[in-house]
Amino acid sequence: MGTPLETPEAQTEELIHRLHEKYPDTTISLTFSSRLELLIAVILSAQCTDERVNGTTAELFEKYDGAGAYAEVEQDELASDLDSITYFNNKAKYIRSACQDIIDHHDETVPDTMDELTDLAGVGRKTANVVLQHGHDIVEGIVVDTHVQRISRRLGVVDAERPEAIESELMEIVPEGEWQQFTHLLISHGRATCTAINPDCADCGLNELCPSSKLDSDIDLADGEEWWSLWESSYH
Numbered sequence: 001m002g003t004p005l006e007t008p009e010a011q012t013e014e015l016i017h018r019l020h021e022k023y024p025d026t027t028i029s030l031t032f033s034s035r036l037e038l039l040i041a042v043i044l045s046a047q048c049t050d051e052r053v054n055g056t057t058a059e060l061f062e063k064y065d066g067a068g069a070y071a072e073v074e075q076d077e078l079a080s081d082l083d084s085i086t087y088f089n090n091k092a093k094y095i096r097s098a099c100q101d102i103i104d105h106h107d108e109t110v111p112d113t114m115d116e117l118t119d120l121a122g123v124g125r126k127t128a129n130v131v132l133q134h135g136h137d138i139v140e141g142i143v144v145d146t147h148v149q150r151i152s153r154r155l156g157v158v159d160a161e162r163p164e165a166i167e168s169e170l171m172e173i174v175p176e177g178e179w180q181q182f183t184h185l186l187i188s189h190g191r192a193t194c195t196a197i198n199p200d201c202a203d204c205g206l207n208e209l210c211p212s213s214k215l216d217s218d219i220d221l222a223d224g225e226e227w228w229s230l231w232e233s234s235y236h
Protein backbone atom coordinates (compact mmCIF):
# COMPACT_ATOMS: atom_id res chain seq x y z
CA MET A 1 0.00 0.00 0.00
CA GLY A 2 1.02 3.62 -0.27
CA THR A 3 2.76 4.80 2.86
CA PRO A 4 1.16 7.70 4.74
CA LEU A 5 3.46 10.24 6.35
CA GLU A 6 4.19 9.84 10.04
CA THR A 7 1.34 11.88 11.47
CA PRO A 8 -2.14 12.78 10.20
CA GLU A 9 -1.05 16.44 10.34
CA ALA A 10 1.96 15.81 8.07
CA GLN A 11 -0.11 13.60 5.74
CA THR A 12 -2.80 16.28 5.51
CA GLU A 13 -0.34 19.09 4.90
CA GLU A 14 1.31 17.19 2.07
CA LEU A 15 -1.92 16.18 0.36
CA ILE A 16 -3.25 19.75 0.59
CA HIS A 17 -0.03 20.99 -1.02
CA ARG A 18 -0.29 18.49 -3.88
CA LEU A 19 -3.99 19.07 -4.46
CA HIS A 20 -3.48 22.85 -4.58
CA GLU A 21 -0.98 22.30 -7.38
CA LYS A 22 -3.41 20.04 -9.23
CA TYR A 23 -6.58 22.12 -8.71
CA PRO A 24 -5.33 25.71 -8.19
CA ASP A 25 -8.65 27.48 -8.85
CA THR A 26 -11.17 25.12 -7.37
CA THR A 27 -14.22 26.65 -5.69
CA ILE A 28 -17.93 26.09 -5.18
CA SER A 29 -19.64 24.95 -8.38
CA LEU A 30 -23.21 25.94 -7.49
CA THR A 31 -24.53 29.02 -9.30
CA PHE A 32 -26.09 31.81 -7.20
CA SER A 33 -26.23 35.58 -6.98
CA SER A 34 -27.53 36.14 -3.43
CA ARG A 35 -27.40 34.48 -0.01
CA LEU A 36 -30.96 33.23 -0.40
CA GLU A 37 -30.16 31.68 -3.79
CA LEU A 38 -27.10 30.05 -2.23
CA LEU A 39 -29.18 28.62 0.62
CA ILE A 40 -31.75 27.23 -1.80
CA ALA A 41 -29.12 25.78 -4.13
CA VAL A 42 -27.36 24.03 -1.23
CA ILE A 43 -30.65 22.58 0.09
CA LEU A 44 -31.34 21.26 -3.42
CA SER A 45 -27.84 19.80 -3.77
CA ALA A 46 -28.27 17.18 -1.03
CA GLN A 47 -27.83 13.81 -2.77
CA CYS A 48 -28.05 15.52 -6.15
CA THR A 49 -25.34 16.70 -8.53
CA ASP A 50 -24.40 20.39 -8.67
CA GLU A 51 -24.81 20.21 -12.44
CA ARG A 52 -28.43 19.15 -12.13
CA VAL A 53 -29.10 21.76 -9.44
CA ASN A 54 -27.63 24.52 -11.63
CA GLY A 55 -29.80 23.35 -14.54
CA THR A 56 -32.91 23.73 -12.37
CA THR A 57 -32.03 26.93 -10.53
CA ALA A 58 -31.34 28.81 -13.78
CA GLU A 59 -35.13 28.97 -14.28
CA LEU A 60 -36.10 28.82 -10.62
CA PHE A 61 -34.20 31.97 -9.70
CA GLU A 62 -35.81 33.80 -12.64
CA LYS A 63 -39.28 32.83 -11.48
CA TYR A 64 -38.96 33.46 -7.72
CA ASP A 65 -37.57 36.67 -6.29
CA GLY A 66 -37.04 36.77 -2.52
CA ALA A 67 -38.11 34.68 0.44
CA GLY A 68 -41.74 35.84 0.17
CA ALA A 69 -42.15 34.31 -3.28
CA TYR A 70 -41.08 30.87 -2.02
CA ALA A 71 -43.11 31.13 1.19
CA GLU A 72 -46.29 32.03 -0.70
CA VAL A 73 -46.18 29.58 -3.60
CA GLU A 74 -48.31 26.42 -3.34
CA GLN A 75 -46.41 23.26 -2.45
CA ASP A 76 -47.48 21.48 -5.65
CA GLU A 77 -46.28 24.28 -7.88
CA LEU A 78 -42.85 24.54 -6.27
CA ALA A 79 -42.47 20.75 -6.24
CA SER A 80 -43.30 20.70 -9.94
CA ASP A 81 -40.63 23.35 -10.59
CA LEU A 82 -38.10 21.11 -8.82
CA ASP A 83 -39.14 17.76 -10.27
CA SER A 84 -35.76 16.98 -11.86
CA ILE A 85 -34.12 17.14 -8.41
CA THR A 86 -33.87 14.19 -6.03
CA TYR A 87 -36.43 14.29 -3.19
CA PHE A 88 -38.07 17.32 -4.80
CA ASN A 89 -41.25 17.10 -2.70
CA ASN A 90 -39.36 17.23 0.59
CA LYS A 91 -36.99 19.89 -0.67
CA ALA A 92 -39.93 22.06 -1.79
CA LYS A 93 -41.35 21.76 1.75
CA TYR A 94 -38.00 22.65 3.31
CA ILE A 95 -37.55 25.70 1.08
CA ARG A 96 -41.08 27.01 1.74
CA SER A 97 -40.68 26.50 5.49
CA ALA A 98 -37.16 27.97 5.65
CA CYS A 99 -38.27 31.04 3.71
CA GLN A 100 -41.26 31.54 6.01
CA ASP A 101 -38.89 31.39 9.01
CA ILE A 102 -36.54 33.87 7.36
CA ILE A 103 -39.49 36.26 6.94
CA ASP A 104 -40.92 35.69 10.42
CA HIS A 105 -37.72 35.65 12.48
CA HIS A 106 -34.81 37.10 10.48
CA ASP A 107 -36.03 40.29 8.77
CA GLU A 108 -36.06 38.50 5.42
CA THR A 109 -32.29 37.95 5.50
CA VAL A 110 -30.41 34.66 5.59
CA PRO A 111 -29.02 34.27 9.13
CA ASP A 112 -25.28 34.29 9.76
CA THR A 113 -24.89 31.95 12.71
CA MET A 114 -24.63 28.17 12.79
CA ASP A 115 -27.45 27.85 15.36
CA GLU A 116 -29.88 30.06 13.45
CA LEU A 117 -29.11 28.39 10.15
CA THR A 118 -29.48 24.85 11.47
CA ASP A 119 -32.86 25.82 12.95
CA LEU A 120 -34.14 26.32 9.40
CA ALA A 121 -35.94 23.42 7.71
CA GLY A 122 -33.67 21.26 5.57
CA VAL A 123 -30.48 22.84 6.90
CA GLY A 124 -27.91 20.66 8.67
CA ARG A 125 -24.38 21.52 9.65
CA LYS A 126 -22.99 20.83 6.17
CA THR A 127 -25.45 23.18 4.46
CA ALA A 128 -24.95 25.82 7.17
CA ASN A 129 -21.16 25.65 6.75
CA VAL A 130 -21.50 26.25 2.99
CA VAL A 131 -23.84 29.22 3.52
CA LEU A 132 -21.58 30.72 6.18
CA GLN A 133 -18.45 30.31 4.05
CA HIS A 134 -19.77 31.40 0.67
CA GLY A 135 -22.60 33.71 1.74
CA HIS A 136 -21.15 35.43 4.79
CA ASP A 137 -17.37 34.86 4.55
CA ILE A 138 -17.48 33.11 7.93
CA VAL A 139 -15.42 29.93 8.19
CA GLU A 140 -16.14 28.09 11.40
CA GLY A 141 -16.02 24.51 10.21
CA ILE A 142 -15.20 22.18 7.32
CA VAL A 143 -17.88 21.14 4.85
CA VAL A 144 -17.97 17.34 4.82
CA ASP A 145 -19.84 16.11 1.76
CA THR A 146 -19.71 12.63 0.29
CA HIS A 147 -16.34 13.26 -1.44
CA VAL A 148 -14.69 14.63 1.70
CA GLN A 149 -16.12 11.77 3.74
CA ARG A 150 -14.84 9.11 1.32
CA ILE A 151 -11.43 10.53 0.45
CA SER A 152 -10.43 11.60 3.97
CA ARG A 153 -10.96 8.01 5.08
CA ARG A 154 -9.23 6.54 2.02
CA LEU A 155 -6.17 8.65 2.69
CA GLY A 156 -6.05 7.54 6.30
CA VAL A 157 -6.30 11.01 7.83
CA VAL A 158 -9.52 10.31 9.78
CA ASP A 159 -11.05 7.24 11.43
CA ALA A 160 -14.57 8.54 12.07
CA GLU A 161 -17.43 7.41 9.86
CA ARG A 162 -20.16 10.02 10.35
CA PRO A 163 -19.81 13.44 8.69
CA GLU A 164 -19.96 15.50 11.89
CA ALA A 165 -17.36 13.31 13.60
CA ILE A 166 -15.17 13.47 10.48
CA GLU A 167 -15.48 17.26 10.54
CA SER A 168 -14.31 17.34 14.19
CA GLU A 169 -11.27 15.17 13.38
CA LEU A 170 -10.41 17.25 10.31
CA MET A 171 -10.61 20.50 12.29
CA GLU A 172 -7.85 19.11 14.52
CA ILE A 173 -5.44 18.41 11.66
CA VAL A 174 -6.27 20.75 8.75
CA PRO A 175 -4.72 24.23 9.20
CA GLU A 176 -7.55 26.69 9.86
CA GLY A 177 -6.61 28.82 6.85
CA GLU A 178 -7.31 25.78 4.63
CA TRP A 179 -10.68 24.77 6.08
CA GLN A 180 -12.68 26.19 3.19
CA GLN A 181 -10.39 25.12 0.34
CA PHE A 182 -9.86 21.65 1.79
CA THR A 183 -13.43 20.76 0.84
CA HIS A 184 -13.10 22.07 -2.71
CA LEU A 185 -9.77 20.31 -3.23
CA LEU A 186 -11.23 16.96 -2.19
CA ILE A 187 -14.40 17.48 -4.22
CA SER A 188 -12.31 18.23 -7.32
CA HIS A 189 -10.16 15.16 -6.69
CA GLY A 190 -13.25 13.04 -6.07
CA ARG A 191 -14.79 14.10 -9.36
CA ALA A 192 -11.61 13.86 -11.46
CA THR A 193 -9.74 10.86 -10.05
CA CYS A 194 -10.77 9.43 -6.67
CA THR A 195 -14.29 8.50 -7.72
CA ALA A 196 -16.51 6.40 -5.48
CA ILE A 197 -16.41 3.40 -7.83
CA ASN A 198 -13.12 2.47 -9.48
CA PRO A 199 -10.86 5.45 -8.68
CA ASP A 200 -7.94 5.97 -11.05
CA CYS A 201 -5.15 5.23 -8.56
CA ALA A 202 -2.55 4.75 -11.30
CA ASP A 203 -3.03 8.37 -12.39
CA CYS A 204 -3.36 9.82 -8.86
CA GLY A 205 -0.68 12.19 -7.59
CA LEU A 206 -1.33 10.97 -4.03
CA ASN A 207 -0.92 7.25 -4.64
CA GLU A 208 2.38 6.72 -2.85
CA LEU A 209 0.87 8.40 0.25
CA CYS A 210 -2.45 6.59 0.08
CA PRO A 211 -3.00 3.48 2.20
CA SER A 212 -6.03 2.59 0.05
CA SER A 213 -4.25 2.80 -3.31
CA LYS A 214 -5.47 -0.06 -5.51
CA LEU A 215 -1.93 -0.35 -6.89
CA ASP A 216 -0.90 -2.22 -3.77
CA SER A 217 -3.84 -2.43 -1.34
CA ASP A 218 -6.84 -4.77 -1.43
CA ILE A 219 -8.79 -2.62 1.05
CA ASP A 220 -10.67 0.62 0.46
CA LEU A 221 -10.42 2.38 3.83
CA ALA A 222 -13.46 4.48 2.93
CA ASP A 223 -15.59 1.55 4.07
CA GLY A 224 -13.00 -1.04 5.15
CA GLU A 225 -14.18 -3.42 2.42
CA GLU A 226 -12.12 -5.09 -0.30
CA TRP A 227 -12.09 -3.16 -3.57
CA TRP A 228 -13.63 -6.00 -5.54
CA SER A 229 -16.70 -6.05 -3.28
CA LEU A 230 -17.36 -2.41 -4.20
CA TRP A 231 -17.25 -3.21 -7.90
CA GLU A 232 -19.41 -6.29 -7.45
CA SER A 233 -22.08 -4.42 -5.49
CA SER A 234 -22.17 -1.68 -8.12
CA TYR A 235 -22.88 -4.15 -10.90
CA HIS A 236 -25.55 -6.28 -9.19
Ligand code: SF4
Nearest residue numbers: 194199201204207210
Ligand atom coordinates in the same frame (compact mmCIF):
# COMPACT_ATOMS: atom_id res chain seq x y z
S1 SF4 B 1 -7.35 7.72 -6.41
FE1 SF4 B 1 -6.58 5.89 -5.34
S2 SF4 B 1 -4.51 6.48 -4.67
FE2 SF4 B 1 -5.62 8.38 -5.15
S3 SF4 B 1 -6.48 9.06 -3.21
FE3 SF4 B 1 -8.06 7.83 -4.27
S4 SF4 B 1 -7.82 5.73 -3.48
FE4 SF4 B 1 -5.94 6.89 -2.96
